[in-house]
Amino acid sequence: MQRTEWDVIIVGGGSAGLSAALMLGRSRRRVLVVDGSEPRNRFSAHMHGVLGHDHSSPLDLLAAGRAELTRYHDVAVESGTVASASPLDTDDIGFEVVLESGERHTARRMLLATGLRDELxxxxxxxxxxxxxxxxxxxxxxxxxxxxxxxxxxxxxxxxxxxxxxxxxxxxxxxxxxxxxxxxxxxxxxxxxxxxxxxxxxxxxxxxxxxxxxxxxxxxxxxxxxxxxxVAPRPVPNDRLLRQLRARTIRQNGVDWVLVDASGRTNVPGLWAAGNIATAQSSVPVAMAAGNLAGSGINADLVEEDIREAIAAAQRDDG
Ligand SMILES: Cc1cc2nc3c(=O)[nH]c(=O)nc-3n(C[C@H](O)[C@H](O)[C@H](O)COP(=O)(O)OP(=O)(O)OC[C@H]3O[C@@H](n4cnc5c(N)ncnc54)[C@H](O)[C@@H]3O)c2cc1C
The missing domain is CATH 3.50.50.60 (FAD/NAD(P)-binding domain)
Structure with missing residues (x-):
């Protein structure tokens, strides 16, 4: 198998993306979070209904999340925007992303946690x-x-x-x-x-x-x-990368939402989506929960792959 630079690339470092990074970092995975620093609730000075953080700043919550991630040495959080994503040109499941800066990264799995835009x-x-x-x-x-x-x-x-x-x-x-x-x-x-x-x-x-x-x-x-x-703005998922990767969607109330299972897994092998990119019905705690599930789901999927590879390696040694 081709050695990728990262186990997981997470695009979007809001509540969903950082929560997933926490689970993956705690699983000793090599994780890159790329974040454009434009969370949906950035217009509000205070957020509410977030247990333990009621009436606190949404940006402070994300800053605290980033600070917590520094405990996990294999997790890197980088400011930037991912411009494109494509499957690896090999038999292995994996992805290459290109940032607007031109930087390229590869990973075995990818989570899109890019949120949505409110069209007023x-x-x-x-x-x-x-x-x-x-x-x-x-x-x-x-x-x-x-x-x-x-x-x-x-x-x-x-x-x-x-x-x-x-x-x-x-x-x-x-x-x-x-x-x-x-x-x-x-x-x-x-x-x-x-x-x-x-x-x-x-x-x-x-x-x-x-x-x-x-x-x-x-x-x-x-x-x-x-x-x-x-008012009720029209939700517009930030789904450019999902479209590039041809993830399946379902139309609800005139909006195409990516189809995911309970852990955020899409139909594209190795690709997950979590948070507001996958549903309009997301608050900060719901996005965190979705990221948490996606993080553990991705780690479990990688463990399965690690088992298959270990067995194949053992058989090669025997042969
Ligand atoms: C005005 C307002 C007030 C709100 N108040 C509350 C509240 O009080 N309590 C509450 O629970 N919820 C509130 N919400 C909802 C809350 O904002 C969302 O549920 C939550 O932000 C969803 O988290 P997320 O991680 O899915 O997406 P986001 O928080 O939107 O994070 C997505 C991140 O992905 C980044 N990104 C997008 N595309 C790319 C790319 N190509 N490359 C790199 N990075 C990218 C963005 O810059 C952003 O940082 C509010 C929403 C609005 C609009």
């Missing part, structure tokens, strides 16, 4: 508030705005559920339909819980002189005051 509704001023006063997840950012004036801006009818979750936290919720056709059951439910339904179109999110949120401008020029906005 095209409303001027919304991007500036993202992660500050505009959010997606009631569990991550809802409690901080309890009892405040909440604007839920729809992209489709399922946002009515988001409005109902926010109603759990505040009696002052307005649901902006943005022309979405609301099923009767959703409308009745919103009205029953005192959620205002606004059918005029939101044309702008308005900030104050400090850049904080002031309100929401409607198409007739009216400005509604709001303390917080909730």
């Amino acid at each position: 509704p095209d409303i001027p001023g919304l991007t500036e508030q993202w992660g500050r006063n505009a959010a997606l997840c009631p569990y991550c950012d809802g409690w901080e705005v309890r009892d405040r004036r909440i604007a839920v801006i729809a992209t489709d009818a399922t946002n009515a559920h988001q409005a109902q979750l926010m109603r759990q936290l505040s009696p002052h919720v307005t649901f902006y339909t943005q022309g979405v056709n609301l099923p009767d059951a959703a409308r009745v439910g919103l009205e029953a819980r005192g959620i205002a339904i606004e059918s005029r179109t939101v044309v702008e999110v308005v900030g104050d002189e400090t850049g904080d949120l002031r309100g929401i401008r409607l198409d007739d020029g009216t400005e509604d005051e709001a303390d917080s906005i909730f």
Whole structure:
């Protein structure tokens, strides 16, 4: 078998990637993590719902994870972006990656933990508030705005559920339909819980002189005051490398998600995917768990290969 430089290359050093690196480092595997340092929640000063780290900085968590990995001498974490990945040109399972810098690395296995990008509704001023006063997840950012004036801006009818979750936290919720056709059951439910339904179109999110949120401008020029906005961006997996490697996907709600088993194994031999790249339903703890499972799954797969090679070597010696 060709000697690769690394046992495992992990692309993406967010919660999923670093968690996998920890498991593999503890298994004495030679691991390279390449990370572009743009975790999905980098726009937020605080993260929530992460046991032991509630209301702490998401970037501090990742910095602590990187620091912990320095205990494991065969793990290297490098800043950079992987531009391409291809299977090794041999009979062995393995991969070669090329970084944007031109650097090349080979490994026996690869984990993609590259996360996703949030494509926000095209409303001027919304991007500036993202992660500050505009959010997606009631569990991550809802409690901080309890009892405040909440604007839920729809992209489709399922946002009515988001409005109902926010109603759990505040009696002052307005649901902006943005022309979405609301099923009767959703409308009745919103009205029953005192959620205002606004059918005029939101044309702008308005900030104050400090850049904080002031309100929401409607198409007739009216400005509604709001303390917080909730929207549902379209999730766009960072899956360029998965596509290059032709990993199988499944279409759900208009998005192609990589097909993985419970440990994150894809249909491409030797290739795993974990965290937000594989599902929109990921929080930091869920991404960590997925990385943890992928790390142990990859190590078990390598152990199987090591056994096969040891047997083949013993047979060669006997022969
Ligand atoms: C505004 C906001 C607030 C949130 N708040 C919370 C919260 O309070 N609590 C919570 O639990 N969850 C929260 N989340 C969700 C959380 O961000 C994700 O669940 C989590 O980041 C997923 O981890 P991940 O490792 O899969 O991906 P990420 O954390 O996104 O990490 C992916 C990493 O891969 C890197 N990468 C991508 N492509 C490449 C490449 N080609 N080469 C090298 N590196 C690459 C990126 O730069 C990035 O560093 C929030 C999300 C958003 C958008």
